[in-house]
Amino acid sequence: MIDLRFSDGELERQRDHITEFIREQVDAAGADGVVLGLSGGIDSTLTGYLAVEALGSENVHGLVLPATVSSEGNMSDAELVARDLEISYDVIEIEPIVDSLLSVYPEAEGDREAVGNARARVRGVLNYLVANHESRLVLGTGNRSEAAVGYFTKYGDGAVDCHPIGNLYKGQVRQLARHVGVPEELAAKTATAELWADQTDEDELGISYETLDDILATHIDGPLSVAATARLLEVDEETVERVRGMYERSGHKRDVPPAPDPLE
Numbered sequence: 001m002i003d004l005r006f007s008d009g010e011l012e013r014q015r016d017h018i019t020e021f022i023r024e025q026v027d028a029a030g031a032d033g034v035v036l037g038l039s040g041g042i043d044s045t046l047t048g049y050l051a052v053e054a055l056g057s058e059n060v061h062g063l064v065l066p067a068t069v070s071s072e073g074n075m076s077d078a079e080l081v082a083r084d085l086e087i088s089y090d091v092i093e094i095e096p097i098v099d100s101l102l103s104v105y106p107e108a109e110g111d112r113e114a115v116g117n118a119r120a121r122v123r124g125v126l127n128y129l130v131a132n133h134e135s136r137l138v139l140g141t142g143n144r145s146e147a148a149v150g151y152f153t154k155y156g157d158g159a160v161d162c163h164p165i166g167n168l169y170k171g172q173v174r175q176l177a178r179h180v181g182v183p184e185e186l187a188a189k190t191a192t193a194e195l196w197a198d199q200t201d202e203d204e205l206g207i208s209y210e211t212l213d214d215i216l217a218t219h220i221d222g223p224l225s226v227a228a229t230a231r232l233l234e235v236d237e238e239t240v241e242r243v244r245g246m247y248e249r250s251g252h253k254r255d256v257p258p259a260p261d262p263l264e
């Protein structure tokens with residue numbers, strides 16, 4: 001394993017860099033603040049903390065959007081974060097909206113992935129409903145590890161105006177969260193997309209974030225070959241190849257959708 005942790009000085013620089021980024025994005029758009037979805041997880045919690053540092057609590061609007069598969073613990077943590085940050089927030093149940101989609105397209109009923117992704121997309125629609133109405137930007141909460149392997153719903157939680165913590169690997173998200181004062185229970189929480197019951201990121205991805213971060217830093221974002229990465233990290237070459245495969249197959253999620261070149 002390699003040590004991707006920041007020094008204290010680097011943590012402060014990251015904090016300043018990200019809060020400055022949020023202010024610049026809002027100023028450049030002439031927006032009146034930001035909206036973000038709060039799930040009780042560490043990514044949205046850290047993003048909320050940094051947004052309040054950047055803009056002040058009056059300029060941050062949280063949305064807590066429970067589905068039937070959301071755990072009560074996560075939803076109460078999400079509300080706790082909003083209250084601790086003293087931001088305005090709404091709690092909106094999304095399942096009736098998902099049900100109305102299935103009532104017009106019942107063929108997808110029981111399709112765990114399609115319905116799970118529809119939940120993420122319904123949340124995206126609600127984020128933009130509020131953002132349009134209040135002249136705000138939608139803050140994304142995705143990190144560098146999720147983006148690299150496409151572990152997000154295209155046009156769901158991926159439908160945002162900017163990604164303030166998109167430069168941080170998952171382990172670094174936890175480290176910065178602790179540094180800015182996020183309570184330890186949240187900083188140490190198991191990551192879950194909660195698109196269906198009992199889902200966890202590491203189970204679904206089939207790899208720990210520790211190993212994923214190391215492979216991304218060494219091989220995908222770094223210069224080492226598959227074999228050298230496997231030797232350095234003491235993992236199988238197949239594991240490195242699998243991460244490379246997830247990275248390559250998910251390129252379409254990170255790119256602007258293509259169109260044919262104009263004909264001369």
Ligand SMILES: NC(=O)c1ccc[n+]([C@@H]2O[C@H](COP(=O)([O-])OP(=O)(O)OC[C@H]3O[C@@H](n4cnc5c(N)ncnc54)[C@H](O)[C@@H]3O)[C@@H](O)[C@H]2O)c1
Pocket residue numbers: 113117120146150151152153154155156157192193195201204249252
């Ligand atoms: N951060 C999180 O914790 C989080 C949040 C939401 C979703 N997720 C996870 O993300 C995953 C989302 O599922 P998904 O990736 O199957 O669904 P998706 O809808 O995000 O992406 C699949 C869709 O992308 C398009 N597509 C596929 N291949 C393409 C290609 N080569 N070129 C262009 N378009 C292409 C198709 O429309 C396809 O239906 C799930 O594993 C889910 O659990 C994680």
Ligand SMILES: Nc1ncnc2c1ncn2[C@@H]1O[C@H](COP(=O)(O)O)[C@@H](O)[C@H]1O
Pocket residue numbers: 036037038039041043044063064065066067070123141142157192193194
């Ligand atoms: N229940 C939720 N309420 C509000 N926002 C949510 C909820 N679940 C997810 N989100 C948003 O989507 C991203 C990604 O979610 P994962 O839990 O990582 O799938 C999350 O950070 C929230 O902004």
Ligand SMILES: O=P(O)(O)OP(=O)(O)O
Pocket residue numbers: 039040041042043044045141190191192193
């Ligand atoms: O995106 P979040 O806030 O739900 O965090 P996690 O993915 O760690 O659950």
